[in-house]
Each structure stands twice: as C-alpha cells, then as structure tokens.
Amino acid sequence: FKSPDFMDHARSNPKTGLASAMKVMLSVYQAAAREYAGSEKSYVTIMMDELAVLAKNCGDREVFEFTKFEITRTAGHKSETQGKVELSPWQLLTDKTTLQKIRT
Numbered sequence: 001f002k003s004p005d006f007m008d009h010a011r012s013n014p015k016t017g018l019a020s021a022m023k024v025m026l027s028v029y030q031a032a033a034r035e036y037a038g039s040e041k042s043y044v045t046i047m048m049d050e051l052a053v054l055a056k057n058c059g060d061r062e063v064f065e066f067t068k069f070e071i072t073r074t075a076g077h078k079s080e081t082q083g084k085v086e087l088s089p090w091q092l093l094t095d096k097t098t099l100q101k102i103r104t
Helices: 003-012 017-035 049-057 061-065 076-080 096-103
Strands: 045-047 069-073 082-087
Touching (some): 017 061, 017 069
Antiparallel strands (some): 069 082
16 A cells, blocks of 8 residues: 555655665565565555655655665554555665764
C-alpha cells in the first residue's frame, strides 16, 4: 500500500526521481523477501506510508537512496501477510547547516 504514491511523489520530486525510487523499491522488495522467507502465503502486503512521505519531501538524492529502514510485521493474525516499512532514526545527514548546529 502506498507504493503508487511513493512512485508518484518520487517522480514529481526532482531531488529524488524515478530511478532512485526504483532502487529504494528494490531494497524494500529484498527486505520483505528476507522477512517473509519462511511464509507459505501466496502474497505479502507491505505498507509504505513513511517512504511515500519521504519521497515527496526529501531534498537530497543521496539521502533518499541511502535511507535505512526495516520491514516489521503487523501484529496479530495479519502478521503472515502484512508488514510495513519503518524508517530507522539513523539516517544520512548532508545538510551543512544542520551538521554545523550539531558540531556546536
């Protein structure tokens, strides 16, 4: 869910773009494949709300492509078929003003 929004936002944002979005989408697919490797279900749904927002608002292609995340399973009976992308609090920071504030 939200993967169409993710791709649309990335296409509309000149700082991200479709090529970078496809790289991130491949990373999501690979992470989901690892998380659900033992599943016998025929499909898995991954919620991408946080990534869709990032694709819309990110101001740096390198930061976008380097985004760290994990796939977490939904609690309860849907855990075998549903998960979501959770962004890590540890992300690449390239904004010089912010970096300078951290140093002082």
